[in-house]
Amino acid sequence: MTESLLVVGSVAFDSIETRAGKRDEILGGAATFISLAASQLCKVRLVAVVGERDFPDEHVRLLASRGVDLAGLERVPGRTFRWAGAYADDFSSRRTLDTQLGVFASFSPKIPAGYATSKYVMLGNINPDLQLAVLDAVRGDHFVATDTMNLWINTAREALDAVMRRTDLLTINDEEAFLLTGERQIARAAAEVRRMGPKAVIIKRGEHGAFLFHERGVFFAPAFPLDDVVDPTGAGDSFAGGLMGHLASENRTDFGALKRGMLCGAAIASATCEAFGVERTAQLTRAGIDERVATLTALTSLDN
Amino acid sequence: MTESLLVVGSVAFDSIETRAGKRDEILGGAATFISLAASQLCKVRLVAVVGERDFPDEHVRLLASRGVDLAGLERVPGRTFRWAGAYADDFSSRRTLDTQLGVFASFSPKIPAGYATSKYVMLGNINPDLQLAVLDAVRGDHFVATDTMNLWINTAREALDAVMRRTDLLTINDEEAFLLTGERQIARAAAEVRRMGPKAVIIKRGEHGAFLFHERGVFFAPAFPLDDVVDPTGAGDSFAGGLMGHLASENRTDFGALKRGMLCGAAIASATCEAFGVERTAQLTRAGIDERVATLTALTSLDN
Numbered sequence: 001m002t003e004s005l006l007v008v009g010s011v012a013f014d015s016i017e018t019r020a021g022k023r024d025e026i027l028g029g030a031a032t033f034i035s036l037a038a039s040q041l042c043k044v045r046l047v048a049v050v051g052e053r054d055f056p057d058e059h060v061r062l063l064a065s066r067g068v069d070l071a072g073l074e075r076v077p078g079r080t081f082r083w084a085g086a087y088a089d090d091f092s093s094r095r096t097l098d099t100q101l102g103v104f105a106s107f108s109p110k111i112p113a114g115y116a117t118s119k120y121v122m123l124g125n126i127n128p129d130l131q132l133a134v135l136d137a138v139r140g141d142h143f144v145a146t147d148t149m150n151l152w153i154n155t156a157r158e159a160l161d162a163v164m165r166r167t168d169l170l171t172i173n174d175e176e177a178f179l180l181t182g183e184r185q186i187a188r189a190a191a192e193v194r195r196m197g198p199k200a201v202i203i204k205r206g207e208h209g210a211f212l213f214h215e216r217g218v219f220f221a222p223a224f225p226l227d228d229v230v231d232p233t234g235a236g237d238s239f240a241g242g243l244m245g246h247l248a249s250e251n252r253t254d255f256g257a258l259k260r261g262m263l264c265g266a267a268i269a270s271a272t273c274e275a276f277g278v279e280r281t282a283q284l285t286r287a288g289i290d291e292r293v294a295t296l297t298a299l300t301s302l303d304n
Numbered sequence: 305m306t307e308s309l310l311v312v313g314s315v316a317f318d319s320i321e322t323r324a325g326k327r328d329e330i331l332g333g334a335a336t337f338i339s340l341a342a343s344q345l346c347k348v349r350l351v352a353v354v355g356e357r358d359f360p361d362e363h364v365r366l367l368a369s370r371g372v373d374l375a376g377l378e379r380v381p382g383r384t385f386r387w388a389g390a391y392a393d394d395f396s397s398r399r400t401l402d403t404q405l406g407v408f409a410s411f412s413p414k415i416p417a418g419y420a421t422s423k424y425v426m427l428g429n430i431n432p433d434l435q436l437a438v439l440d441a442v443r444g445d446h447f448v449a450t451d452t453m454n455l456w457i458n459t460a461r462e463a464l465d466a467v468m469r470r471t472d473l474l475t476i477n478d479e480e481a482f483l484l485t486g487e488r489q490i491a492r493a494a495a496e497v498r499r500m501g502p503k504a505v506i507i508k509r510g511e512h513g514a515f516l517f518h519e520r521g522v523f524f525a526p527a528f529p530l531d532d533v534v535d536p537t538g539a540g541d542s543f544a545g546g547l548m549g550h551l552a553s554e555n556r557t558d559f560g561a562l563k564r565g566m567l568c569g570a571a572i573a574s575a576t577c578e579a580f581g582v583e584r585t586a587q588l589t590r591a592g593i594d595e596r597v598a599t600l601t602a603l604t605s606l607d608n
Binding site for chain 1: 393394488489490491492509512513515521522523524525526529530531532533560563564567601602603604605606607
């Protein structure tokens with residue numbers, strides 16, 4: 001039975017430069033990618049904030065057309081969060097050129113009554129105080145996945161630790177895992193994170209795939225090998241969205257479900273990288289996801 | 305039926321600094337790691353050169369104790385090849401501190417009569433003119449794997465192209481693949497390499513695993529996740545040695561055999577990284593290899 005996924009995070013305008021080109025103020029933000037990625041797999045409930053006047057109806061229509069419940073998309077006076085960045089030609093690094101928090105600076109997530117019993121919760125990368133506020137508003141049995149970043153690890157550690165104690169699955173990249181734990185090898189870092197609360201830890205390595213560390217064992221999901229990367233923005237969030245969408249759609253959170261969820265996430269993340277912004281992510285069909293999952297499965301299959 | 309593997313390459317003294325410590329003039333060299341890695345899987349025939357007086361008997365005994373046929377290990381007046389290097393703390397790069405070619409500068413591989421009908425040939429990273437000389441000396445049906453490096457891609461391209469036309473399997477790292485082809489994505493680089501001759505291409509990405517591109521499809525072998533890396537010197541050669549050792553031991557070169565061979569290679573490469581030089585590589589038993597292969601298989605298994 002398919003369950004609903006509550007998604008909290010940023011909805012933003014991204015201005016992006018890569019070797020493939022340049023885009024100005026296109027739809028982005030962690031919650032956008034997570035929601036669109038999960039939308040072909042389960043029902044998605046979005047909690048985010050945008051500017052009252054500068055957020056185009058076409059973006060609202062796009063999200064709604066993918067079945068995303070927008071009752072939690074708050075519109076307040078001010079400007080929508082804007083981010084600008086430029087990627088190195090080999091995509092190994094990116095520079096932030098500009099950040100304008102706008103209405104996101106005073107974001108205080110409001111959980112609509114209908115969302116409070118969501119069985120799956122994805123806390124996108126926002127201030128851990130806000131992540132805690134969301135957890136306080138959710139009732140009943142639920143499975144929580146959390147993302148975070150260097151900024152919060154460095155500046156809001158106490159709140160982040162509190163979030164982690166209430167987190168079932170932490171999804172972070174390798175550098176964040178090293179910063180969080182002081183370890184330098186991912187297996188050690190994952191073991192240390194698991195002592196902080198989360199029963200399961202996924203350490204993302206971008207184009208090098210992702211590791212799941214779980215009481216049942218370790219699993220590695222390869223990244224889909226792409227002929228061309230156009231824009232990796234949102235790939236990590238697409239991965240998390242696809243993963244959580246799979247868990248919610250199956251209403252299972254065991255080791256096997258997490259593994260298959262990671263392949264769904266890797267499949268959608270690869271599509272995200274093939275075009276700027278959400279262009280490809282928002283076009284993916286269930287069949288398209290399944291096809292990429294099959295390719296990923298074959299990639300590590302020992303069958304001749 | 306187990307076949308023999310002919311290995312050509314360097315036997316050297318390595319001086320190595322890593323965050324784990326420092327070693328002076330320990331046994332190293334591509335052919336050493338390839339031979340020791342393959343030695344638990346098949347019969348190995350080594351072709352290399354060392355100094356007449358400075359190469360200790362204990363190294364000869366070590367290789368012989370692993371069953372490596374040393375009829376092709378030439379001893380000539382002069383000093384054994386020496387290399388010194390230091391690794392960055394995160395092992396993402398290394399600096400060469402010193403290179404003294406010694407007797408390796410005038411190395412001209414001599415293939416003992418008994419070696420000429422070897423069915424498996426591993427051309428370690430040496431001057432492609434020497435690789436060609438080896439191929440000219442081998443008779444009958446044989447499967448050739450070739451390694452190379454930036455130096456030869458930049459300075460000996462014509463000879464390298466001739467080697468590639470006679471190579472069945474090219475094993476190179478991602479930077480070498482990009483340099484060789486001018487491509488920036490591994491799938492495109494692999495397709496281009498396959499147009500140069502090799503039916504199969506393995507692109508190694510160190511701790512991020514290795515991709516096999518083959519007419520039957522693409523396979524990804526993850527790297528064994530290590531708690532601690534001590535010294536990655538020789539890991540790529542150990543990988544190639546384990547792979548070729550597996551092929552020779554099964555006398556099969558099909559897609560499935562290449563896949564399982566890559567897991568053997570990854571298993572042995574991981575052991576190589578756990579200690580300085582050949583210390584761990586030379587201790588591995590067949591059971592130890594099988595155990596690591598089982599762990600690697602589980603790492604990407606979708607079973608719950």
